[in-house]
Every structure is written in structure tokens, then in C-alpha cells.
Amino acid sequence: MSDNRKTIGILTFHRAINYGALLQAYGLQEALKGLGQNAKVIDYRCPFVEKAYRLTWGLNKKKLKSYIVTFKGMSKVKEKNQMFRAFASKHLDLSKVYNASDVKQIENDFDEIITGSDQVWNMDISGNDRNFLLESLKDSKKKNSYAVSLGTYKLSEKDVNDIKGFERISLREPASAAYVKSLTGRDDVHVDIDPTLLLNQEKWEELVGKEGPVKGDYIFIYSVHPQNHMIEYAKKLAKEKNMKVIYLHNRIKMDLKFKDVTMLTHVTPEDFLTLIHNASYVITNSFHGTVFSIIFRKQFLSELTTKGGFNNRVYDLLTELGISRRILEPVRNVNDGLTIDESIDFDSANERLEELRKKSLKYLETIIEK
Numbered sequence: 001m002s003d004n005r006k007t008i009g010i011l012t013f014h015r016a017i018n019y020g021a022l023l024q025a026y027g028l029q030e031a032l033k034g035l036g037q038n039a040k041v042i043d044y045r046c047p048f049v050e051k052a053y054r055l056t057w058g059l060n061k062k063k064l065k066s067y068i069v070t071f072k073g074m075s076k077v078k079e080k081n082q083m084f085r086a087f088a089s090k091h092l093d094l095s096k097v098y099n100a101s102d103v104k105q106i107e108n109d110f111d112e113i114i115t116g117s118d119q120v121w122n123m124d125i126s127g128n129d130r131n132f133l134l135e136s137l138k139d140s141k142k143k144n145s146y147a148v149s150l151g152t153y154k155l156s157e158k159d160v161n162d163i164k165g166f167e168r169i170s171l172r173e174p175a176s177a178a179y180v181k182s183l184t185g186r187d188d189v190h191v192d193i194d195p196t197l198l199l200n201q202e203k204w205e206e207l208v209g210k211e212g213p214v215k216g217d218y219i220f221i222y223s224v225h226p227q228n229h230m231i232e233y234a235k236k237l238a239k240e241k242n243m244k245v246i247y248l249h250n251r252i253k254m255d256l257k258f259k260d261v262t263m264l265t266h267v268t269p270e271d272f273l274t275l276i277h278n279a280s281y282v283i284t285n286s287f288h289g290t291v292f293s294i295i296f297r298k299q300f301l302s303e304l305t306t307k308g309g310f311n312n313r314v315y316d317l318l319t320e321l322g323i324s325r326r327i328l329e330p331v332r333n334v335n336d337g338l339t340i341d342e343s344i345d346f347d348s349a350n351e352r353l354e355e356l357r358k359k360s361l362k363y364l365e366t367i368i369e370k
Contacts, residue, residue, distance in 0.1 A: 005036060005037060005038055006037050006038065006111040006112055006368055007037075007038045007040065007109075007110050007111050007112075008032055008037050008038065008039050008040070008110060008111065008112045008113075008114060008367070008368075009040055009041075009042045009095060009106055009109065009110035009112070009113045009114070010025065010028055010029060010032075010039060010040065010041045010042060010114050010115075011042045011044060011106070011113060011114070011115045011116075011120070011131070011132060011134075012024070012025050012028070012041070012115070012116060012117065012118055012120060013025075013046075013049060013118045013119075013120060013125075013126075014041050014043075014088060014092060015045070015046075015049060015050065015053070015084075015088070016049060016052075016053070016118075017053050017077075017080055017081055017084050018250065019250075019269055019272045019288060020118075020196070020224075020286070020287065020288035021118055022084055022087060022088065022269055023196050023269060023273075023288065024117050024118060024194060024195040024196050024288075025041055025092060025195070026091055026092060026195075027194075027195030027196040027197075027198050027199050028114070028116075028117065028146060028195035028198065029041055029092060029093060030198075030199055030203065031195060031198035031199065031361065031364065032114075032364060032368075035361065035364060035365060035368060037368060039093065040093050040094065040095045040110070041088075041092045041093060041094050041095065042095050042098060042103075042106055042110075042113075043094045043095050043096065043097045043098060044097075044098045044099075044103055044106075044131065045097060045098070045099050045100075046100075046126060046127070046129050046131070046132075047100055047127065047129070048126055048127025048128075048129055049126065049127070049129075051127075053077070053081060076265055076266055079266060080265075080266035083266065083267070083268045083269070084269065086268070087268060087269040087270065091207070095109070100129075100131065103131050103136065104136035104137070106137075107136075107137045107138065107139055107142060110142070111142070112142055112144060112367055112368075113134060113137065113142050113143060113144060114144045114145065114146050114367065115132050115133070115134060115143075115144070115145050115146075115148065116145045116146040116147050116148040116149075116170070116172075117146060117147035117148060117149065117172060117194055117195050118148075118149060119148075119149045119150065119151045119153070120132040120148055120149075121133065121145075121148050121149075121150055121153070121155070121159065121163075122149070122150055122151045122153040123153060123156075123159070124151075124153055125151070125153075130162065133159065133162040133163065134162070134165075134166070135162050140165045140166070140167055141167050141370070142167070143165060143166040143167050143168075144166060144167055144168040144169075144170075144367050145166060145168065145169050145170050145171070146170045146192060146195070146363075146364065147170055147171065147172040147192045147193065147194055147195060147360070148170065148171050148172060148176075149171065149172045149173060149176060150171070150173075150176045150179070150180075155179075155180070155183060160183045160184055163180060163183075163184055164184045164185075164186065167367075167370070168188075168190075168363075168366060168367055168370075169184075169186060169188065169189045169190065170189070170190040170191070170192045170363055171189065171190070171191060171192075172191070172192065172193075172194060172313075173191070173312070173313065173316070174191050174316070175312075177189045177190070177191045190363050192359070192360040192363055193353075193356050193357065193360050194287070194288075194291065196288060196291050196292070196295075197291060197295075197353060197356070197357065197360075198357060198360060198361065200295075200357075201295050201296060201297070204273060204292070204295055204296070205277070205296075207269075207270050207273050208270070208273050208274045208277045208278075209270055209271065209274045211274075212271055212274035212275055212277075212278050213264070213267055213271050213274070213275065214244075214246050214262075214275065214278070216243075216244070217241070217243045217244075217280045218243055218244045218245070218246050218279060218280060219234050219237055219238055219241070219243050219244070219245045219246070219279065219280060219281045219282075219283065220246050220248070220275050220276060220279035220281070220282050220283070221234050221245065221246065221247040221248070221261075221282075221283045221284065222248050222249075222272075222275075222276070222282070222283075222284040222285075222286050222289040223247070223248070223249040223250070223284070223285055223286065224249075224250050224285065224286040224289075225285050225286075225306040225307065225308035225309075225311075226306060226307035226308060227285060227303065227306060227307075228303060228305065228306055228307060229303060229328060229329075230283045230284075230285065230303050230328065231245075231247070231258050231261060233283060233301070233328060234247075234261075234281075234283050235258075235260060235261065237281065237340065238260070241280070241281075243280060243281075244262060245260065245261045245262065246261075246262050246264060246275065246279075247261050247262065247263050247264065248264040248265075248267065248272070248275065249263075249264075249265065250265075273292060276289070276292045276293060276296055276298065277292075277296045277298075279298060280299070281298070281299050281300065281340055282298045282299070282300040282301075283300065283301050283302075283303070283328065283340075284300065284301075284302055284303070285302065285303040285304070285306050285311065285314075287311065287313045287314050287317070289302070290302045290314050290317065290318070290326075291317070294317075294321065294323075294346070294349060294353075297344075297346045299340050299341060299344065300326060300340070301326055301327065301328040301340050302314050302318065302326055302327060302328060303327075303328040303329075304327055304328075304329075305329065315327075320352065320356070321349040321352050321353060322345070322348055322349055322352060323344055323345070323349050325338055325342065326344065
């Protein structure tokens with residue numbers, strides 16, 4: 001690696017009130033710092049993303065009950081926003097604030113720009129904000145991406161032309177990389193791991209609290225999609241193990257209740273990590289819930305088929321690490337005799353992960369050394 005220290009700007013969805021979005025920004029920042037660079041998260045205020053998290057969320061003036069519920073929900077939204085902003089202020093090395101009118105100045109303020117990870121090239125999520133495609137930058141040599149995801153978004157001709165101008169291109173999913181290769185004609189499109197996987201267990205444990213929000217033994221459920229069987233499975237397991245069930249979800253919905261389950265709608269990002277770290281068991285339908293279960297070596301199961309569809313990202317990760325049996329499907333679990341207590345070969349999984357980590361860090365080094 002070169003001895004020249006660069007100032008590298010990371011352009012991502014760091015202001016989304018989502019544990020995965022915030023922690024992946026931290027992961028990429030710390031990985032670049034570990035490579036000896038001056039890494040900063042570009043404090044860009046995307047108008048569409050900012051609007052999505054305003055406190056008027058869910059307002060329905062036509063129904064009084066909905067209006068009252070909304071104000072109760074708004075209080076929780078405000079509290080959760082404050083938690084995420086506090087984490088960003090403490091743990092992210094933020095640049096000065098950029099808005100849509102002046103974000104083009106980042107070209108002069110940074111030696112390199114990396115856009116990603118997350119679905120920053122999904123124009124449906126960004127509100128067609130082309131700044132995440134670095135459209136306003138004139139110097140193409142400063143344009144790089146890292147582990148960008150497209151989701152289900154189909155690139156337009158204009159999107160493709162912008163991507164062609166990148167010096168380095170990296171996507172998160174193999175299918176997305178193949179898609180971009182076919183449209184751009186670029187053979188140098190990389191596939192790299194989510195930034196949260198760039199950091200090892202010891203590094204993430206620096207953010208874990210000595211005492212989390214829950215005391216004693218517990219089964220932890222984390223949901224980002226409407227669940228199918230997780231609650232039922234966890235309650236049955238809780239009876240067998242004489243443990244309580246803690247359920248954290250990302251939906252501020254006042255009537256979401258389950259008997260014999262303690263509901264959490266918002267905790268700090270540090271407490272999110274602590275809840276996974278200290279759990280006896282983890283059951284999740286979240287990619288990052290799965291990631292941190294693996295990093296912290298927890299007995300876990302991931303529900304791939306939810307009411308929101310099939311989670312290919314989790315399936316690909318489990319398959320790549322050789323632990324694809326950690327899938328919660330009640331029929332399969334019964335027929336295959338799989339229980340959550342089945343031994344997980346974390347040593348082998350981490351050996352595979354370390355190879356993927358080295359490959360992705362090497363890609364980041366190519367950005368640093370050019």
C-alpha cells in the first residue's frame with residue numbers, strides 16, 4: 001500500500017434511520033482508516049431521504065384515531081432520530097454539510113470519492129438523486145463505488161452512461177454486477193462484501209455496551225419485514241428454554257403486539273449490537289441481523305421467506321460461508337431435524353469470511369494507490 005495518505009469521502013445513506021444503513025457507513029469508514037487513510041462520511045442531505053424521516057410520518061387528518069396514533073408514533077420517531085444522530089455525531093467522522101446545490105464541491109474537497117454501500121444507485125429510493133452517481137463530478141478518476149446495491153431497480157440509459165464514467169466499480173450482489181457488466185461493457189466490475197463484514201468481531205465489540213437494555217437470558221428477534229413464523233418459533237423455544245422473548249422491529253405501529261413477547265420499536269445503534277451480542281439465541285429476517293449473528297458467533301436462524309418476498313442476500317451470504325442450514329423454515333426444520341442448537345462451524349465460516357474480507361480490502365487499496 002502507498003505511504004501517501006488520502007482524504008477519502010464516503011457518499012452513502014448515512015442519515016437513514018436504519019441500523020444497517022448507519023452501521024455499514026461506519027464499517028466502510030473504519031476499514032479505510034484501518035488502511036491508513038483519512039476517511040470521512042460526506043454529510044450530504046439528500047432531499048428525498050430527509051423528507052422520508054420528517055416527523056409528519058403517517059399523518060392522516062381524516063381519521064381522529066389515526067391522528068392521535070400518529071402523534072404517539074411521532075414521539076417515537078423523534079426519539080429514534082435523536083438516537084441515530086447521536087451515534088453519527090460520536091462515531092462517524094462527518095464532513096461539513098452539503099446540500100443538493102453545493103454537493104458538486106466534494107470534487108475539490110476530497111482526493112477520492114466512494115459512493116456506497118447500500119442501494120445508492122436505486123433511483124426509486126434516492127428520489128432520482130443523481131448525486132449518488134457522482135454526475136456533477138468532472139474528474140472521472142475520483143469516481144469510485146463500493147459494494148453498491150441496486151435492489152430491484154432497472155438502470156436507465158442515463159444511469160448506465162454515468163456508471164461507465166467511474167474509475168472503479170464495485171457492487172454487492174453478483175447478479176447486480178453481472179447486470180452492470182452487460183450494460184456498460186466493463187469487464188472490471190467487482191463484487192465485494194457489505195462494509196459491516198469488513199470489520200472483525202473485536203472491532204465491533206468496541207461498540208457493545210457492558211449492560212444492554214435487557215437483563216438475563218433471552219431470545220432476540222429482529223425483524224425488518226413482516227414475519228411469518230419467527231414469533232411462533234421463538235415462543236415455542238422460550239418455553240423449552242425458560243427464556244423471555246425480545247422482539248425489535250423497525251415499524252412504529254401502535255397495535256403491533258404479541259402475547260408473552262416484549263416489544264421494542266427503537267433502541268440506540270449501540271444497544272442494537274448489544275442485544276445481538278448478549279442474546280442466547282437470535283432469530284431474524286434481516287441481512288444485518290444475520291451478519292452480526294455470524295460476527296458475534298450466536299446460535300441463530302434466519303427466516304428467508306417473509307411476506308415481503310425471498311431474501312436472496314441472506315441466502316447468498318449463508319451459502320458462501322458454508323452455513324446454509326441456518327434457515328428457518330418450519331417444514332424443513334422438522335424434516336431435516338434442524339434445531340437452533342445445532343452446532344455451527346464458525347471457525348470455517350470465519351476462514352471463508354476472512355478470504356472475502358481480504359479480497360474487498362485489496363479492492364479498496366486499488367482506490368488508494370491509484
